[in-house]
Amino acid sequence: MQKPLIPALLLLLSLVMFSCGKTTDSPDNTDLWTVTNFVTTGPDKDQLVKTSDFTGYTFEFNASEELIITKPDGTTVTGKWGADAGANLFVIGLIDTPFDPVDGIWGEWEIVDYTANRIELKNPESTDISSNPDQGLTIEFTKQ
Secondary structure (H helix, E strand, O other), X not given: OOOOHHHHHHHHHHHHXXXXXXXXXXXXXXXXXXXXXXXXXXXXXXXXXXXXXXXXXXXXXXXXXXXXXXXXXOOEEEEEEEEEOOOOEEEEEEOOOOOOOHHHOOEEEEEEEEOOOEEEEEOOOOOOOOOOOOOOOEEEEEXX
């Protein structure tokens, strides 16, 4: 996708998601997404690629802003998600207590890139993430 189209698509997503309580099918609520890149920090603040921690997990972002996470054993966990293209934010929240490795993805994220097949997010430096000390630095979801 060409770079000039990304801001227009983010604006469109924002308008659809936040206008008059209407729901949206973005990011394609019938599709499953997997984590194809996850980077976090280690005890010495060094960057660690921990993508393999998400092997077997799938994520479904429903139009009603419900997030369904399927674990490798087939059980599911429900959460919430939302996007605010105007603020360039993507938020992931869990209804239940966060668990490893999913505890690294809940919180506010800055949208780096959003296409029909890929969502790339980074931990916004301006956000106080003390509510989630386990939040990663970057995450990338790819549609299956």
